[in-house]
């Protein structure tokens with residue numbers, strides 16, 4: 383039993399790298415986003431569907447669980463809202479600090495960095511031991527390049543396609559060189575699905591796709607990339623740049639949003655097996671399937687077990703599905719996925735509580751599953767501890783080339799790693 387306590391302690395207290403999350407809100411913007419508080423932590427629904435999510439089990443569980451964070455009982459939604467508002471008003475920094483306990487480093491999408499309502503990347507650094515790193519969303523990069531094309535004066539001998547093409551490739555290349563950017567993310571899943579063609583269309587087809595994209599927006603409203611040839615091209619070019627980077631020793635993976643529960647995603651297109659031709663073609667580029675690829679976790683595990691360039695990130699369903707569902711995801715991911723291919727991410731966004739709920743629920747589910755495997759003699763304690771450290775810290779540290787050491791006080795290190803009791 384003593385060994386199990388060491389395992390439990392390690393799972394609960396070893397620092398983690400949060401490999402996929404988004405910016406926190408500024409204190410003055412919290413009220414504006416109050417209706418999304420907890421709703422968006424526990425559901426990906428929108429509008430009326432989001433209101434109905436309040437009757438869902440994950441929402442009820444999260445409401446009760448927040449009592450631990452706030453230090454005051456939360457029996458229902460009004461209790462949680464009132465405790466949340468009081469904490470924000472009296473000690474927002476303290477709430478962030480408490481919510482990010484155990485988080486050594488954050489890897490944030492760059493999508494919200496320029497929003498007025500959200501905190502800058504640098505602000506997050508003051509709450510973690512190691513600096514915040516960035517992930518560049520490639521569709522946003524393309525949309526920004528298209529906006530520049532639409533605003534620029536057209537030279538008589540220059541094609542619109544070539545103009546866009548060069549701007550996008552330059553933007554990817556400068557992200558490859560930026561030491562604060564540790565990878566890319568694609569939301570192609572919710573645009574045209576994960577069935578990305580590994581081979582590029584011809585220039586005439588791509589130019590037509592760009593024209594349709596330009597026609598569907600304005601310089602005032604902006605442009606959305608959702609035409610298949612151009613969506614596929616953006617992914618292909620990013621993977622080419624990543625593959626080339628690998629040859630010169632730069633490792634930056636491409637994360638794929640797998641569209642968990644998003645109302646704009648066609649579920650059939652979100653199955654990661656759709657990515658197989660692309661994974662084969664760009665075998666030198668590392669790819670991360672976000673959100674546990676839920677509900678296709680086992681399919682994602684199959685891919686990761688045979689393709690050394692595929693990783694599975696376990697964030698997303700924490701705290702969005704029930705406790706049993708979360709444990710099942712960890713069990714299903716361990717069925718086949720090599721344990722050096724599993725990553726943790728909170729998928730936290732805006733409210734500090736989204737980070738806290740995800741981290742607490744994940745560590746509890748991981749502890750439950752690993753302890754169970756040790757009790758059934760499927761794993762030794764030391765093996766289970768290695769798996770926990772890999773998932774929480776080491777795999778992300780290596781994949782995103784962070785070169786961090788776990789931030790554990792020297793006097794706590796032996797106890798946490800179980801070295802004292804093993805001598």
Ligand SMILES: [Zn+2]
Nearest residue numbers: 402672673729
């Ligand atoms: Zn996400």
